[in-house]
Amino acid sequence: MNTILLKTDDEDLKKAAGIIQEGGLVAFPTETVYGLGVNALLTDGAPKVYAAKGRPSDNPLIIHLANPEDAEKYCYTTPTYYRIAKLFMPGPVTYILKKKPCIPACVTGELDTVAVRIPRDPTAHRLIELAGVPIAAPSANLSGRPSTTTADHCIEDLFGKIEAIIDGPDAEIGLESTILAETGTPGEIKMLRPGGVTVEMLESAGFSVSLDKAITEKLADNERPLAPGMKYRHYAPNAQVCLLDGSFADTAAYMLAHANDDGTDIICFEEDSDLSGLPNVHVLGSFSDKETQAHKLFALLRSFDDMPNVKKVYARLPDKSGIGLAIFNRLLKASGYTVLKV
Numbered sequence: 001m002n003t004i005l006l007k008t009d010d011e012d013l014k015k016a017a018g019i020i021q022e023g024g025l026v027a028f029p030t031e032t033v034y035g036l037g038v039n040a041l042l043t044d045g046a047p048k049v050y051a052a053k054g055r056p057s058d059n060p061l062i063i064h065l066a067n068p069e070d071a072e073k074y075c076y077t078t079p080t081y082y083r084i085a086k087l088f089m090p091g092p093v094t095y096i097l098k099k100k101p102c103i104p105a106c107v108t109g110e111l112d113t114v115a116v117r118i119p120r121d122p123t124a125h126r127l128i129e130l131a132g133v134p135i136a137a138p139s140a141n142l143s144g145r146p147s148t149t150t151a152d153h154c155i156e157d158l159f160g161k162i163e164a165i166i167d168g169p170d171a172e173i174g175l176e177s178t179i180l181a182e183t184g185t186p187g188e189i190k191m192l193r194p195g196g197v198t199v200e201m202l203e204s205a206g207f208s209v210s211l212d213k214a215i216t217e218k219l220a221d222n223e224r225p226l227a228p229g230m231k232y233r234h235y236a237p238n239a240q241v242c243l244l245d246g247s248f249a250d251t252a253a254y255m256l257a258h259a260n261d262d263g264t265d266i267i268c269f270e271e272d273s274d275l276s277g278l279p280n281v282h283v284l285g286s287f288s289d290k291e292t293q294a295h296k297l298f299a300l301l302r303s304f305d306d307m308p309n310v311k312k313v314y315a316r317l318p319d320k321s322g323i324g325l326a327i328f329n330r331l332l333k334a335s336g337y338t339v340l341k342v
């Protein structure tokens with residue numbers, strides 16, 4: 001397929017919106033990661049997305065809207081949805097609601113609920129507005145690879161497979177949105193996937209937050225995560241990632257002892273000053289600067305696939321507070337839940 005590259009000006013976004021309206025696929029920037037968009041109202045839209053990504057078709061897609069109130073047309077909204085919307089939308093949060101019949105079953109993986117997100121990235125917002133339809137979009141990566149956070153990574157994964165790619169800026173946050181669902185109890189909210197809207201932010205807004213087990217633990221074969229996509233081995237580079245769990249000093253000693261192992265790379269923080277400077281060591285940022293870590297993580301994980309000699313990657317566990325929970329969750333999945341106590 002001939003893929004066109006578009007810019008973020010209105011003229012090009014009108015072209016992109018036209019492609020969406022006609023049922024084509026467009027990769028576009030958002031503040032979390034790049035999305036691979038299709039008109040959510042078409043029954044043959046989602047299957048094209050699954051085919052381009054090489055993704056199992058039971059994994060439901062998020063629909064992207066321009067404004068929180070637009071959800072009225074596609075799902076049954078609730079007071080809690082509007083509370084969250086007032087606090088965090090537009091932004092890096094996705095909310096699960098009961099769907100209306102106009103959303104085809106192929107978009108929601110046959111579920112009777114639909115995931116709704118209102119991106120704050122200006123290009124994403126303008127594209128949705130111009131398209132005038134909800135845009136169903138998973139992350140714009142080949143299935144199994146880390147989500148794309150730059151236009152170049154989209155081109156790498158999807159050029160030749162879709163109608164257009166918008167050559168926009170790098171994603172501001174760098175990790176996918178927080179997914180929330182209601183528990184049935186007022187004031188309570190369940191987190192299905194951690195992201196830029198954090199447990200702490202929700203708690204300080206007065207919510208009590210419960211975490212789906214799939215965020216921090218490997219589920220048994222007979223267990224199902226609430227967000228079906230959380231069961232896949234996402235974010236994994238070809239090299240085996242191994243997380244190191246121990247005191248700061250013990251982890252530093254372990255990494256230093258293995259820094260010269262053949263085919264071994266290391267992900268650590270600026271505070272690991274004995275390691276920084278070595279050629280096979282990748283510094284994610286300062287231990288406390290989680291925004292920078294989030295911003296850099298997926299590009300780093302993807303880069304290991306360009307280094308076929310790297311067979312093993314040791315990574316120091318990040319701090320789990322704030323967006324650190326999302327960084328921890330993605331690293332855990334990248335490692336296939338391989339955690340070594342040191």
Ligand code: TXA
Nearest residue numbers: 032034035060113114115138139176177227228229230
């Ligand atoms: O930041 C993001 O959320 C990005 C950008 C493009 O918006 N999108 C994204 O989409 O990460 P995707 O398809 O890679 O992940 C969507 C997640 C999957 O884990 C899926 O199972 C879950 O959302 N999901 C979608 N619809 C759902 C539903 N009705 N109930 C529960 N989980 C749902």
Ligand code: MG
Nearest residue numbers: 138139147176
């Ligand atoms: Mg994804």
